[in-house]
Amino acid sequence: MEETFLIFFFLSSIIFLVSKPKTLLQQSIVFPLLNLGTLALQTICKPIANRLKKEAGVNPRFRQFIINIAQVAGAALVYEVQKNSRGEARKEEKRQEELQEIRRKHAKxxxxxxxxxxxxxxxxxxxxxxxxxxxxxxxxx
The missing domain is CATH 1.20.5 (Single alpha-helices involved in coiled-coils or other helix-helix interfaces)
Structure with missing residues (x-):
């Protein structure tokens, strides 16, 4: 329980530093902490993933449950990627329109x-x- 709290505190600190690095010191600390946080997360997740794989191999209902979750997560990921690409396309279209307006004004x-x-x-x-x-x-x- 105490380990979980410390890991949570550590990861939340990393997220805070990554989201708003203000000073040069904070900026120089971000990447090593991010790497350390990633390593900690991998260390925590590995036994959990092994346990889930073992349970999925034994229990067919649990295996189907995991498959359904993975499908939903995959669909959500595809949706987010498409949404992001549509947003980027709109931004690019707006930039092109602004560039065209600048060219028109320049010609005038x-x-x-x-x-x-x-x-x-x-x-x-x-x-x-x-x-x-x-x-x-x-x-x-």
Whole structure:
């Protein structure tokens, strides 16, 4: 009983550190603790798994119960993976739409810049023509 409490406390501490590593020390401790926690979990689960295998080999009803649990777990896993992939697909679609909008705005800005350049050239030409006319009038006077 005491071992179970210590293991639970140890694993919950690891989960806390992994979920929110704030300091450099905590970040450097996370992976070794995670590895140690994984090893502890494997050590605890191995005798339980052996016991379940032994019971499943002897008792057909228990074996069917374990099979049903495994099927449900497998179905839940497939569901979660599909749900995650749909979410990722939606995120990617949104990113693509945002990228397309940025490209559209960029093309619009390029067109506006080209229009401003054309106007600048027209105005520069008009100013030059008017300056030339002013010089000619000044010389005539």
């Amino acid at each position: 800005m390029e067109n506006e810049i080209e229009e401003l350049k054309r106007r600048y050239q027209d105005l520069s030409l008009k100013i030059a023509e008017e300056m030339e006319e002013m010089k000619q009038r000044h010389h005539e006077c």
